[in-house]
Amino acid sequence: MQVTVKLFAFFRDGRFKEEGGEYPAGTVVGDIVDGLGIGRDEVGVVMINSLQHSLQSPIADGDIVAIFPVIGGG
């Protein structure tokens, strides 16, 4: 299935800002993170289609997955 992955802050370093990818059925967000060489403990926030999710969340065809490190401000 086709999925768009967006990366933010220093997760972009040496990777990409936004990229489409082909993933097998049953893929969860954590699998995408592993495939990018990002440590799961570095991930602060995961969103699928602008909704808050977790590394265990399954993805579906056409999803937009956004992966953020632990960040803050305010």
Add this chain to the structure above:
Amino acid sequence: MITKGNTMTDKIFRVNMTDLTTSIEEVPAAWAGHGGRGLTSTIVAAEVEPTCHPLGPKNKLVFAPGLLSGTLAANSGRLSAGAKSPLTGTIKEANAGGSGAQFLARCGCKALIIEGQPQDDRWYSLMISPEGVVINEEKELIGLGNFAVAEALAARLPGKPGVITIGPAGEMRMAAANISVKDPDGGMRSCGRGGLGAVMGSKRVKFIAIDPKNGKVDIADQARFRDANRAFAKALVDHPVSKALGQYGTNVLVNIINEAGALPTRNFTSGQFEGHDKISGETMHDTIVARGGKPKHNCHPGCVIQCSQIYNDADGKKLTSGFEYESIWAMGADCCVDNLDHIAEADQIMDDIGIDSIETSVAMAVAMEAGVLPFGDGAGICRILRDDVAKGTALGRIIGGGAGSVGRAFGITRVPVVKNQAIPAYDPRAIKGIGITYATSTQGADHTMGYTIATNILGVGGKIDPLTKEGQVELSRNLQIATAAIDSTGMCLFIAFAALDDQTCLPALIDLINARFGTSLVGDDVVNLGKSILKTERAFNIAAGFTNVDDRLPEFFYTEKLPPHNVVFDFSGEEIDTFWNF
């Protein structure tokens, strides 16, 4: 409150602008355990008639360093300013970094109270040292912007005094005028919200210079203080949020709040901005590096997070510093400007005029909806700031009166304010916890009063879904109580990320306070301090005429659906009112 073993020799410095007298007073027992916001609010509640006119002689402007300001404690340089607000009519506290808090504390000044009002139209300055306050008439610097004031004082005064100043906006008593505090590199840090610059202008005080000379803050137990500070600083440095803040500044939030569909865009009509990446922290970082600026900068000595930065223009010349997410959001997404240089220029102009970059920019977006200038017109914003706001034309005064003022002048109904203070950078329809904070804060809409974004969006201090109602009132209540306490310590609010996640952080902070004053406070004392501050502030507001019906969001948040989630703010009044059940 701190009641045991108080070693403080600090005094209250009082200035009466009616008869131009000053005095140094002992600290009343009821004030001894307070600092920062807790102290400004306690003094304002004790001495200011709640129904007084905020710009009249009965209002008082109070400055207070935090309990730990002036010590070597990491991140302890926040200065609180308090008064009755001309923008909201409520009690107000606004705090800033810079050198002011550290220098005032080293003068032995626990609080500076400016009261009364000159009978004539002369302007004055205040010189503060460990010996007390001297009032001087000021002629040369009247009408000048903050940067010119700082530059002139660097030449005029010996040493490197701290400077607290107002620009033309404060002199003209605009309701969005702020108070600026010089940082060690000549940048301006702002006690931004609620128009306290207008109160300083109404006292006809152009600037306050602070020379601590050899003054030092007493520490009851030096060894314990050192150990506690080491543990505290480590907790701050180790937290991953601190790393991202140092690299990208607070503007790291543009992309994540946009992704969450909660970035108020085009005067709060959408939750996502097409140009978000162009104004994001990631783009800003790359631009700063490419132009030879500084991605990291501290607003006061001792800050280990360094979220500030020096942003240069295309020619490599400094354009602005302390370039914050809320300012960039407001001029960016809310006004649909996707040119970071225009936003930086506007930020610099506002620092110079001395006007709140949240209130003024939200006012610009309302003015754009009114047709005063088109959405996206970054150059137009800069022009209006220079030609109208700085000069005090009729349009400039309407905009300088804040978002509510523009809405009233032009008959606009979509005006994002609570208690007449502009709602900042997080749409309460898509992040419901922050809506509770906006509604119930004792100070009008203010994200810093109870930053539920941490838990609603950033996954700090747990996770609560931003789009559901469940748990939001309790979250906002707990954060508002904790924030009131932190705001009393002189600590930057960004210690809260570590405090929420790292179990060593808060005990180390309490240990610092105990070592400073020889007290034996525990965690519950801090919570009780936060609760009592909120109750003191609310009692002032009730006496000023506010009721629970003022704790509501503007009507459009309940009726207009915010894309992309197409949600409204759906808390009933009764649900909001349960906030105060503590």
